[in-house]
């Protein structure tokens with residue numbers, strides 16, 4: 061039995077803390093509860109030993125060991141340490157992110173009587189309760205009751221105090237504030253909830269549905285006591301086949317202003333019953349729009365060959381990274397499924413990472429169809445309880461197939477034999493908070509530690525991965541044809557400068573796009589149009605003073621939103637027209653005059669998806685239009701409903717932001733329009749061209765996936781830009797070669813390694829001071845092989861009231877960048893620049 065353990069805590073310090081075990085036993089990789097700076101924190105044991113720290117350190121005792129055995133395997137502990145090192149992040153933060161088990165520990169407060177409280181109690185008893193107070197007599201009496209109740213000095217939970225005295229939390233906290241009570245956190249472990257509640261429409265209730273509940277007051281007449289809210293609940297339930305998770309139901313109805321209590325009323329009246337279900341997962345819309353699921357296809361030649369390469373790698377064993385470059389519609393999913401089946405057959409488990417399950421629910425359905433009960437899904441819309449439940453299932457080996465977003469790369473799978481990363485180029489794999497790891501790169505590292513096969517798949521690989529393949533670090537597997545020899549769509553560029561010259565008008569849509577859209581709809585086919593900004597207009601400018609209306613908290617133009625049938629972000633009431641900040645969510649009414657010069661000539665610029673929808677409705681009154689953006693799609697459910705209306709053909713014209721480009725496989729789409737995508741070419745970020753190329757290629761890839769060939773029209777002001785030229789030819793390889801040439805010349809990744817160091821504070825003076833001190837230090841230090849750009853104001857110079865300056869570090873080699881950053885962090889500590897004020901973003905995806 062060891063005397064001490066070293067614990068990694070989620071605090072911004074690059075070190076572990078030593079605690080005394082005092083007869084407790086703790087394994088490396090287990091969680092413990094320990095006192096830290098006046099609170100109790102959960103940390104992970106990273107070492108046990110008998111070496112007492114020096115006398116200058118006060119060693120406290122572990123309060124509680126939360127896990128009998130290690131929760132994190134050796135392999136995951138190693139991976140965590142690698143991440144901490146590589147991304148310069150505190151190990152405690154990394155490990156906390158790897159263990160999604162917060163649900164198992166509920167924070168609770170306990171109270172005990174304080175010194176001041178004793179005095180008051182004594183005085184009160186001596187003089188009677190005549191103290192002057194703003195409180196009601198009732199509350200004053202309650203306060204005394206609480207003091208009496210806690211007289212013994214023991215701590216007590218809020219629930220116990222409340223039932224004894226009637227005091228609520230606000231009253232207790234107010235007492236703690238005037239030091240009558242002492243408030244302490246109590247962390248307690250409980251089992252993750254295993255059950256979910258489902259609402260089920262009762263017989264009597266479904267009868268109502270058949271009589272046409274949704275449409276009219278008829279149902280209301282027959283059952284005069286059902287009010288509007290109750291009818292809404294019944295209709296929603298009927299709409300999902302008479303059964304739905306209560307959680308989902310509440311979310312959807314809540315968004316329409318129906319209170320939670322309505323469901324309870326219906327239960328009381330016997331129209332709905334509640335059932336507990338052990339099934340934490342619920343993949344609705346399991347249909348596949350009449351198409352076959354991935355696992356039902358006999359693989360074609362290219363797919364068979366790709367699979368052969370992957371299976372051979374798995375059989376050989378060892379670390380084998382692959383880049384699967386397969387054009388849009390080449391059938392990559394079927395190859396993933398087949399490879400995963402082979403891994404399972406060999407007694408291994410398989411992990412598939414996807415960018416955002418919510419945006420491509422198709423993938424979840426494909427996996428559930430192929431692997432049924434063997435699948436665990438991990439994504440951001442799980443509640444903490446569900447996440448914990450899945451985590452344990454996976455760890456017990458009950459789910460040998462895991463499909464999930466970024467953090468699923470930490471899934472505690474035994475015998476992991478295959479890791480797949482779909483759409484490996486997607487930016488959402490990068491976590492934009494500490495630890496700022498890249499899920500794809502962590503996947504490759506995990507495969508390396510385990511010695512297993514890893515496959516990165518994409519139609520538009522990141523230049524980093526492409527370069528790794530060119531250099532032979534990754535084996536390249538290619539699928540250069542669409543399934544069933546379907547052609548890629550013809551891509552045509554429409555020069556919007558010429559369009560303006562010829563029509564003399566600035567129009568959102570070109571004449572050609574309108575003609576082709578009409579023809580597509582007339583033929584009974586579907587069209588989608590990309591307008592990659594949400595809202596109505598994304599700039600409101602004053603014609604007199606030239607001022608753009610900006611957010612109060614951010615250096616960002618506010619976006620104008622018209623009142624729509626969409627709900628407000630909290631899912632509450634409907635909102636009217638407003639200006640909204642897309643960074644911090646700040647909203648304000650629409651001013652009549654310029655806030656700066658009071659001129660009434662406000663000018664709305666830049667068409668967003670909401671305006672696109674409105675214009676299309678005017679231009680094509682007969683079209684059945686749908687819109688897909690963050691305003692219309694809030695939950696997985698929203699996305700599923702929208703996609704099923706597309707698959708069924710109920711929607712024949714879809715407008716939306718880049719969400720529409722994400723992996724959707726809608727066979728009726730034959731026309732894709734791209735509007736205003738080259739705006740992003742001008743952004744001050746070295747990945748701008750790569751992103752625009754990916755976007756155009758991916759959205760083009762949605763056309764012609766069924767029996768009919770597709771066509772793409774790209775409206776642009778720069779038809780000769782190389783991005784547009786290569787996109788027109790579907791020439792990824794050509795684009796990559798050209799872009800590599802620039803990157804090499806400018807020494808940008810993949811020809812250097814880069815870190816963005818962002819200095820931030822609410823106070824501009826601090827930001828200026830700290831960033832210039834860091835800048836001077838780099839200048840004097842003259843690190844060999846490291847170039848430092850800046851400090852300079854970040855392109856987004858203020859976000860959420862925080863001022864931002866940055867330094868960009870470029871290094872030739874990884875092994876000089878890491879030490880340079882760590883030295884900088886040490887200097888910051890010496891100079892007392894707070895660690896939380898400096899963000900170190902290694903391999904930053906955005907330099908904004």
Ligand SMILES: Nc1ncnc2c1ncn2[C@@H]1O[C@H](COP(=O)(O)OP(=O)(O)OP(=O)(O)O)[C@@H](O)[C@H]1O
Pocket residue numbers: 351352353354357358359360363386387388389390391392393394518519543544723724725761
């Ligand atoms: N061997 C096959 N024969 C016929 N159809 C197939 C075959 N394999 C896959 N498909 C179908 O081809 C379509 C495209 O497949 P999938 O969605 O996997 O493409 P993808 O390569 O992932 O493309 P993207 O990168 O655009 O998402 C799907 O409808 C799929 O069911």
Ligand SMILES: [Zn+2]
Pocket residue numbers: 611612613614616641642643644645646860
């Ligand atoms: Zn803002």
